[in-house]
Amino acid sequence: xxxxxxxxxxxxxxxxxxxxxxxxxxxxxxxxxxxxxxxxxxxxxxxxxxxxxxxxxxxxxxxxxxxxxxxxxxxxxxxxxxxxxxxxxxxxxxxxxxxxxxxxxxxxxxxxxxxxxxxxxxxxxxxxxxxxxxxxxxxxxxxxxxxxxxxxxxxxxxxxxxxxxxxxxxxxxxxxxxxxxxxxxxxxxxxxxxxxxxxxxxxxxxxxxxxxxxxxxxxxxxxxxxxxxxxxxxxxxxxxxx
Amino acid sequence: xxxxxxxxxxxxxxxxxxxxxxxxxxxxxxxxxxxxxxxxxxxxxxxxxxxxxxxxxxxxxxxxxxxxxxxxxxxxxxxxxxxxxxxxxxxxxxxxxxxxxxxxxxxxxxxxxxxxxxxxxxxxxxxxxxxxxxxxxxxxxxxxxxxxxxxxxxxxxxxxxxxxxxxxxxxxxxxxxxxxxxxxxxxxxxxxxxxxxxxxxxxxxxxxxxxxxxxxxxxxxxxxxxxxxxxxxxxxxxxxxxxxxxxxxxxxxxxxxxxxxxxxxxxxxxxxxxxxxxxxxxxxxxxxxxxxxxxxxxxxxxxxxxxxxxxxxxxxxxxxxxxxxxxxxxxxxxxxxxxxxxxxxxxxxxxxxxxxxx
Ligand SMILES: Nc1ncnc2c1ncn2[C@@H]1O[C@H](COP(=O)(O)OP(=O)(O)OP(=O)(O)O)[C@@H](O)[C@H]1O
Ligand SMILES: [Mg+2]
Numbered sequence: 001x002x003x004x005x006x007x008x009x010x011x012x013x014x015x016x017x018x019x020x021x022x023x024x025x026x027x028x029x030x031x032x033x034x035x036x037x038x039x040x041x042x043x044x045x046x047x048x049x050x051x052x053x054x055x056x057x058x059x060x061x062x063x064x065x066x067x068x069x070x071x072x073x074x075x076x077x078x079x080x081x082x083x084x085x086x087x088x089x090x091x092x093x094x095x096x097x098x099x100x101x102x103x104x105x106x107x108x109x110x111x112x113x114x115x116x117x118x119x120x121x122x123x124x125x126x127x128x129x130x131x132x133x134x135x136x137x138x139x140x141x142x143x144x145x146x147x148x149x150x151x152x153x154x155x156x157x158x159x160x161x162x163x164x165x166x167x168x169x170x171x172x173x174x175x176x177x178x179x180x181x182x183x184x185x186x187x188x189x190x191x192x193x194x195x196x197x198x199x200x201x202x203x204x205x206x207x208x209x210x211x212x213x214x215x216x217x218x219x220x221x222x223x224x225x226x227x228x229x230x231x232x233x234x235x236x237x238x239x240x241x242x
Numbered sequence: 243x244x245x246x247x248x249x250x251x252x253x254x255x256x257x258x259x260x261x262x263x264x265x266x267x268x269x270x271x272x273x274x275x276x277x278x279x280x281x282x283x284x285x286x287x288x289x290x291x292x293x294x295x296x297x298x299x300x301x302x303x304x305x306x307x308x309x310x311x312x313x314x315x316x317x318x319x320x321x322x323x324x325x326x327x328x329x330x331x332x333x334x335x336x337x338x339x340x341x342x343x344x345x346x347x348x349x350x351x352x353x354x355x356x357x358x359x360x361x362x363x364x365x366x367x368x369x370x371x372x373x374x375x376x377x378x379x380x381x382x383x384x385x386x387x388x389x390x391x392x393x394x395x396x397x398x399x400x401x402x403x404x405x406x407x408x409x410x411x412x413x414x415x416x417x418x419x420x421x422x423x424x425x426x427x428x429x430x431x432x433x434x435x436x437x438x439x440x441x442x443x444x445x446x447x448x449x450x451x452x453x454x455x456x457x458x459x460x461x462x463x464x465x466x467x468x469x470x471x472x473x474x475x476x477x478x479x480x481x482x483x484x485x486x487x488x489x490x491x492x493x494x495x496x497x498x499x500x501x502x503x504x505x506x507x508x509x510x511x512x513x514x515x516x517x518x519x520x521x522x523x524x525x526x527x528x529x530x531x532x533x534x535x536x537x538x539x540x541x542x543x544x545x546x547x548x549x550x551x552x553x554x555x556x557x558x559x560x561x562x563x564x565x566x567x568x569x570x571x572x573x574x575x576x577x578x579x580x581x582x583x584x585x586x587x588x589x590x591x592x593x594x595x596x597x598x599x600x
Contacts, residue, residue, distance in 0.1 A: 055489065056488075057485055057488070057489065076488060076493075077485075077488040077489045077491075078488050078489075078490075078491045078492060078493050078494070081489070081490065081491035082491065087489045089485070089486065089489065092483055092485075092486060093486065094486075095478070095479045095482040095483055095486065095487075096482055096483075096595075097478060097481070097482050097595070098475065098478060098479060098482065102475050102478075102479075105472070105475065106475070106476065106479045106487065106490045106491075106492065107490050107491075109472075109476060109490055109491045109492050110491040112472060138595065152490060156491065
């Protein structure tokens with residue numbers, strides 16, 4: 001992986017929601033093509049904010065983001081979709097008053113000609129969604145919503161996929177499925193950056209992990225190294241559990 | 243058309259209608275008796291001119307539907323703007339007046355003038371082209387407003403209360419501008435008298451029938467747009483969640499621009515038809531209508547695309563039918579009373595969904 005070119009480079013990001021209050025205080029990350037990156041960290045560390053800042057949903061006040069060498073700092077989210085970035089937010093990640101099919105159609109908004117073709121692909125990945133395509137997304141369970149959200153983000157065949165806690169709220173079997181699916185998507189060549197609370201699982205499958213704390217990327221190492229790192233265990237993983 | 247509107251919602255809406263209807267019938271039977279007993283001379287004359295008491299009710303019910311349809315045209319844009327941007331646009335009433343006034347300006351045979359220009363002239367176009375131009379100019383005004391004011395405020399992330407205050411200011415500015423331009427007296431778009439036809443107990447003019455048809459076609463058009471076109475579905479997506487819409491690749495600002503153009507055009511059409519229906523429109527008629535539009539949109543379910551339609555019909559019918567028993571001056575107060583009663587039972591409005599938790 002280390003010989004692959006850098007595809008996404010975030011350099012010293014300062015960002016926040018309200019004027020004068022920075023949530024990210026110098027967050028950096030370098031992602032190589034085809035990598036599966038896991039981001040872990042305590043609640044409120046700024047993980048979601050970091051993904052949103054990469055994706056143009058939170059204004060970046062200082063620092064820069066480049067995608068394949070091109071400056072994309074503060075580009076609008078729809079412009080990033082055009083450049084091949086996909087994003088699954090942690091919360092509010094479906095359009096509740098739209099049907100499942102309409103949700104997926106919105107995912108393919110910029111490539112509506114290929115919508116039919118993409119639908120068959122999604123039908124292979126998530127057969128339930130196609131069976132229930134006329135159901136309103138607002139009436140789905142949390143786990144089913146996660147599926148819709150993931151499928152929506154895949155409609156444009158992104159090169160880089162940002163996932164914010166894709167396994168949150170899923171039953172253990174579904175969580176496994178999600179991790180395996182994420183790994184599979186990554187194997188097809190998609191660069192994946194995932195934030196996870198299920199840190200052990202996440203670190204087991206990812207190439208590299210980042211630990212985020214108080215708005216800075218504290219350190220990075222391979223997933224296996226982080227799993228064994230005494231400081232990570234003490235501060236974050238906890239000592240219980242496998 | 244409404245395939246995706248789920249059935250339970252429609253059922254609930256139907257239920258509210260049925261309860262309201264039962265309520266009306268009850269009041270009619272009880273109230274009718276009381277009326278016959280009372281020796282009020284005014285009631286007696288109105289009853290005499292329109293034959294039996296039941297006929298007044300039917301006539302007013304019909305008038306209510308007409309008024310409700312026109313109100314729906316005016317308020318559907320208000321609802322779309324609220325849905326996509328979160329803004330309660332207090333200047334929407336002036337958009338209604340504006341469309342009618344431009345049409346008057348183009349269609350009247352009297353000499354007209356533009357503010358600050360010292361001479362006057364007559365344009366004197368036939369009504370239909372004048373109305374089409376009036377609607378187009380209003381739609382253009384909606385585009386311009388979003389471009390120079392609203393999109394700038396959104397980009398700078400100005401909070402909603404501040405934006406609302408700007409819209410109140412704009413409303414005052416526009417209503418005064420229209421008064422300065424057109425004057426304080428109501429104007430008529432056409433001088434010809436609309437002959438009334440009698441259909442059973444209901445008497446109605448041809449222009450009103452045409453207006454109803456146009457309003458129904460326009461409203462069906464809006465529903466078709468929202469339900470069956472990609473752009474319309476994207477509009478609903480933006481109403482649901484603008485950030486997610488953007489993350490899906492939708493240019494949210496372009497959608498909002500389209501919504502402004504549509505809202506302004508529909509408001510103008512509503513204003514023109516209202517001016518024809520009530521045979522004249524004053525500089526502040528739209529302003530007066532604003533409260534009813536807000537009531538209709540809230541009653542139907544804030545931000546719900548079809549809420550404005552349902553709410554407007556109910557408000558229109560209640561306002562008109564109440565004049566059978568109550569003085570006409572009270573009709574809007576009655577409509578607002580209904581709004582409050584319905585909200586007590588369904589706080590989210592008739593079609594609004596109570597947000598699920600978690
Ligand atoms: N929309 C918002 N407006 C203002 N502040 C916000 C907003 N969203 C998040 N914050 C603040 O930013 C900080 C970081 O939040 P963020 O959602 O990035 O945390 P996180 O690391 O994703 O946490 P979690 O693991 O709980 O999802 C929090 O202190 C939060 O209060
Ligand atoms: Mg988060």
